[in-house]
Amino acid sequence: MPTLYHHPLCPHSRFIRLILAEYGIDATLIEERATERRPEFLALDPAGRTPVFVDDDRTVVPGASVIAEYIDEAYGAARNAQRLLPPDVKARVETRRLVDWFNVKFFDEVTNWLVTEKVYKRFAPQGGAPDMDLLRIARANIRPHMRYIGYLTQTRNWLAGERLTYADFAAAAHISCADYLGDAPWDEDEAAKHWYQRIKSRPAFRPLLADRAPGMTPGRFYAEMDF
């Protein structure tokens, strides 16, 4: 069975967990605190980031964007209509553009601050209390992203077009981390909320909704379908 080194509140790990679950690929989950820089983990990925995927034949695939391309080539290409990186050239561009939007831009502006300040600092050697200024910035930054999701899903069935793609799971992975931490502004955009309700109700989402980080209770409606 493949192995995924992940952290429950690492949004990039959640993205990969969601696409593995959508494809029905079982993987052994190993919780990794990347900040501890464990030598065995750095040997797998010198960059020392979660997630890292190790396939059955021991191919080591580090980093969310590299794993997503690998899974498309190794597992996705055979899925036809269920392929999450669609075969059409323009649809691939749009899917990758949005995956990058959430895994890079949204992460830089929102989830990196939220998760670092609220979660990783708890077990980091030089931890300390969350920086409230950074949390305020992240909470302000998330709002235009919610409106962008709303804008896209008002003209399309899913984020990147008519079919469900990696883009939806990248967006949902990041938003689910903000939601766990009580920082997803569900009053901001009705269409974005409806899109999240649709994706949250998929079976692939269930393991994420059961996640509990030690010492951190999720927001009240985190696991509810009606929020």
Place this chain on the structure above:
Amino acid sequence: MPTLYHHPLCPHSRFIRLILAEYGIDATLIEERATERRPEFLALDPAGRTPVFVDDDRTVVPGASVIAEYIDEAYGAARNAQRLLPPDVKARVETRRLVDWFNVKFFDEVTNWLVTEKVYKRFAPQGGAPDMDLLRIARANIRPHMRYIGYLTQTRNWLAGERLTYADFAAAAHISCADYLGDAPWDEDEAAKHWYQRIKSRPAFRPLLADRAPGMTPGRFYAEMDF
């Protein structure tokens, strides 16, 4: 003819210019100052970053990693031995891992600080002088990266293995920006320097060596093969 919106000292733009030149794809270059947030540019890429590639059929491809995958699918797949994203699965993983290393990690730790402080601030609305502390951090951060390049190229012909790949051009693009700004420490690692001499001598590199940013003279040995 395709169009590339770029900035001469944007390392991600340089990465794409290099791979277009390696493949012999001529493109009209349009210089874009992303910080000015020109509405016509934001219409092409709502994320507002260089580079953006517009192909002959008007397919708009924004962002270095999305463009690199697009070019592999649209132009690279037919190149066989010269394909810069090699067909073998494990070689693709290693190539993408290193492209990500330079386009994300090296950028976050080095080129983003150097280029923002020394170049973009000059024409940004709230510009000001470069922050010397950030430049010092970037100059310290670049040294372990030079040693990592040296380490890789002492056991392999090129960065990702025996053949030339995207990884070499991503690394060279970022280092060439640091070199233009006089911040590439050529005393750090002899093997890294030899690798850079090899890639710098390729015809695809010439247009980059001829680049001059307004009001900024490059380092003394920037365009020299012997540095």
